[in-house]
Amino acid sequence: MLFKPSFAAILASLASVEVANAWFRISCAPPMVQERVDPIISPGQISQYLDSIHGGNNFFMNMTYNTLRQSTCTSCQVAQDLSNYWTPTLYFKDPTTGQFEKVPSGGLLVYYQNRGSADVANGGKGLTAFPAGFRMITGDPRKRSKKYTEGLGTQAELGERAIKSSCLRYGSGNTGYDFYGFPTTDCEAGLLSRLQMPACWDGKNLDSPDHKSHVAYLSQLDSGDCPSTHPVTLIKLTYQVTWDLTGFASRWKGKPWPFVWSNSDPTGYGWHGEFFNGWDVPTLQNAIDHCNQTPNQLSGLVTACPYFTINPASTTQACRAKTTEVVEPINGPMAKLPGCNPLQYGPGDATLYSTANCPI
DSSP states (O other): OOSOHHHHHHHHHHHHHTTTTOSEEEEEOSOSEEEEEOTTTSTTSEEEEEEEEEEBSOOOTTOOHHHHTTOSOBSBSBTTBOOEEEEEOEEEEOTTTOOEEEOOEEEEEEEEEOOSTTSGGGTSSOOBOOOTTOEEEESOTTOOSOOSOTTOOSHHHHHHHTBOEEEEOTTTTSOOEEESSOOSSOOTTEEEEEEEOOOEEOSSOSOOTTSSTTEEOBTTBSSSOOOTTSOEEBOEEEEEEEEOOGGGGGGTTTSOOOEEETTTBSSSTTOOEEEEOOBOHHHHHHHHHHSSSSHHHHTBOGGGOTTOOBOOHHHHHHOOOSOOSOOOOOSSOBSSOSSSOOOOOOSSOOOOOOGGGOOO
């Protein structure tokens, strides 16, 4: 792990209490690979910005469900889950030098949650496992401002509400807080970036041109009904990534927030997440149907589900991508973000550039 012990302990404590009614919780080691590869948005080509990728190690530009199932390890906790989970990467921009440095991540927590009126606990017919080949995204890498009145309830507003994070300040004497975009202060105990995935599916398409239209959010985001256009209720995913900001604190004290996302985003609103299903589907369906009975199962302990084989931490931390397709400097200090990503402050949507049309 990249965190010093005290920070890791805070993260472990958060995992045990943050979502007490989570159905099960899968921990993933720090990223298996960080590179400009995105087989959902940019299949078969170098993508625009650097992502942090977790999960099955047969990750590459043209991957499919079948090739992903050929992974020889996963950086996540459950052996039957060879899915990939990824998000943009956080960078520190030194306010004195203007140089960029990659921020350490403590890994990923993925919450598989039984939500919505279709769940059997709510009197419904039950939730559905992700089918083979299924993929989706939440959020928009181009976004640079908040656009909707909270509580409006449209799919666009629910999608905006799905990405809300926390500034953790345990032990500092300061009060933590939740926010959209980026915080305005140091987060002494970590920046907790959180996103929720859609939990409703049209029942037909494994993907869509915008990677969103085949799915929809529950009517109350974390509860409620699926729209009639997307009648199949899936198990709901929530991602949490905690970034360790402590090593940079002395270099920006008294100055504006200096952290940016790798997709040219200094506002925080462009953070997003992607999911490419790599589960053994019958295993996941059995877990959905049967691992919701005992107190340990209902409290989110993944080890309490007998359908799962649990990988030891030594295995998940040692798992690395079979290939790294884009080799370039990513750690810093460096004069620019990987790819062509000049910072774009909004409030209008940003332009995503390729190297062929790069303005810098």
